[in-house]
Amino acid sequence: MNKTITAQNAPAAVGPYCHAKLCGNTLYTSGQLGLVPATGELPEGVEAQARQALDNLKAVLEAGGMVLSDVVKTTVFLADMKDFAAINGIYAEYFTGEAPARACVQVAALPKGALFEIEAVAVK
DSSP: OEEEEOOTTSOOOSSSOOSEEEETTEEEEOOEEOOOTTTOOOOSSHHHHHHHHHHHHHHHHHHTTOOGGGEEEEEEEESOGGGHHHHHHHHHHHSOSSOOEEEEEEOSOOGGGOSEEEEEEEEO
């Protein structure tokens, strides 16, 4: 079973992909930037973008019948690894209790000049 998930409360994809795919009881999300859903614009600064991206991730998870505590793995992409400590603090506000497995990498560039992106795998 393979179902395409589209979240009404998340920004539209910036390319030819969907918000997520639900395969059985596992949800695979596409990367979420910190785009404000109403405007499609990025807020200023990595912290504001991280919070918005995590809110967007929550919206995608909810559209797939999941919540943050169902997330078992995330990948975080940073434009600058110097933001690692600040991002960890924000990430910990969203993933309380037992944290999922995570990879965090610095990339040369992100779509739309973003500073932060996150993707996740969640299991019910």
